[in-house]
Amino acid sequence: MTPENFSSSSIWVARVKTYFKLMDVNGDGFLSLSDYEEIANRLIELQGNSSDPEAIRTLFYNLFQNMIAGGASVDANTKITEEEAVANAAKAVSVLQSAPEVGRQKNEVFFDIIDTNNSGEISREEYRKYIAVYSGGDQPERADQAFDSIDTDGNGSITREEFVDGHMGYWFTHPDDQNHNPLPYGPLVDA
Numbered sequence: 001m002t003p004e005n006f007s008s009s010s011i012w013v014a015r016v017k018t019y020f021k022l023m024d025v026n027g028d029g030f031l032s033l034s035d036y037e038e039i040a041n042r043l044i045e046l047q048g049n050s051s052d053p054e055a056i057r058t059l060f061y062n063l064f065q066n067m068i069a070g071g072a073s074v075d076a077n078t079k080i081t082e083e084e085a086v087a088n089a090a091k092a093v094s095v096l097q098s099a100p101e102v103g104r105q106k107n108e109v110f111f112d113i114i115d116t117n118n119s120g121e122i123s124r125e126e127y128r129k130y131i132a133v134y135s136g137g138d139q140p141e142r143a144d145q146a147f148d149s150i151d152t153d154g155n156g157s158i159t160r161e162e163f164v165d166g167h168m169g170y171w172f173t174h175p176d177d178q179n180h181n182p183l184p185y186g187p188l189v190d191a
């Protein structure tokens with residue numbers, strides 16, 4: 001699909017806007033490196049001793065640069081509006097489609113971060129803690145809605161495959177080409 005295929009889907013745009021709102025930690029209406037650094041630091045804290053802080057910081061820096069900021073170099077002054085984020089994300093996912101294994105790998109890294117006890121599955125409690133990292137406080141309802149949308153077999157835990165499929169579906173498809181509507185970040189904002 002072309003970037004226009006994504007950005008002309010109101011549901012897909014609402015997904016990016018939902019993510020944008022979640023990642024705009026300081027609520028200034030822009031995404032910037034400081035928002036990504038703050039989330040990375042909270043995840044590092046959540047992981048405790050088992051974390052690899054540099055790997056997590058690099059992951060978030062790259063996400064900001066490549067998914068949100070259009071791939072050009074970024075610095076502390078880079079500020080991305082919602083409209084720019086939608087356009088840049090549409091380009092990024094359009095390019096990444098030809099290398100789905102890269103997208104899968106990135107989501108696997110997230111799986112490992114969220115599976116804090118390394119059991120090989122994400123529990124409801126682990127997912128609640130993950131969503132709380134973004135919102136800065138517990139939002140159990142939002143977290144449970146997100147959890148249930150990814151736990152497609154409904155057995156109360158999220159496998160690596162369910163997690164990666166849910167996130168790939170969120171970013172790389174829109175509702176016209178799938179039945180399942182994953183909501184990894186909770187309910188969508190109005191587009």
Ligand SMILES: [Ca+2]
Pocket residue numbers: 023024025026027028029030031032035
């Ligand atoms: Ca911000």
Ligand SMILES: [Ca+2]
Pocket residue numbers: 115116117118119120121122123126
């Ligand atoms: Ca676990």
Ligand SMILES: [Ca+2]
Pocket residue numbers: 151152153154155156157158159162
């Ligand atoms: Ca499951």
